[in-house]
Amino acid sequence: MAESTRPADPLAPVNGYTRSDAESLQSADELKRKKRIKLAVYIGIFIVFQIIVITVISLTVMKVKTPKVRLGNINIQDLNFVPATPSFDAKFTTEIRIKNTNWGRYKFDASNVTFLYQGATVGQVDIPKSKAGMLSTKKVNVEVSLSSSSLSNSNLGSELSSRVLTLNSTAKLTGKVELMLIMKKKKSSNMDCTIAFELSSKTLRSLQCK
Secondary structure, eight states: OOOOOOOOOOOOOOOOHHHHHHHHHHHHHHHHHHHHHHHHHHHHHHHHHHHHHHHHHHHHHTOOOOEEEEOOOEEEEEEEETTTTTTTEEEEEEEEEEEEOSOOOEEOOOEEEEEEEEEEEEEEEEOEEEEETEEEEEEEEEEEEEEOOOOOHHHHHHHHHHEEEEEHHHHEEEEEEEEEETTTEEEEEEEEEEEEEEEETTEEEEEEOO
């Protein structure tokens, strides 16, 4: 009896793989591709974040600013004047304030504050070698004695008669700002203050520093 033959089934698996197997492989490849895209996105976001952080640090933490030197409150202990001579002498206490706005300490050398009347020295106090901490203000308490004994200024008599005495104080600090214990940068700070005393009431009229 002749053997019957049947036509090949067009939907039969080829090389042992079914359609569902091919779809599974395609889904797996698609999943891997999406994971790679996500990873690349995360890496890109991380890099951008790092750039932003480094930029912010460079513009803030690593930027070295010049510390400021100023006089604080003045408490008058004694204030005498004689327009006829003319002469004056004064004693008061005050604070020398070194304001450090850097993210590292400011170590400064010994210096002094000079008090002047129209450019002539009438007194001086020392600033000892010290340091101002990170984002802090170093306060140095001093007692100041002023005298016009070395002056030969003809304008002093008329100013004393007006009952207002105007003086200037100057100082210069030199030192280094230390950042993260590895970076040191030299910085000099200058002070220029104008002080006005009310002679009649023996009080401070004004104090302006720049």
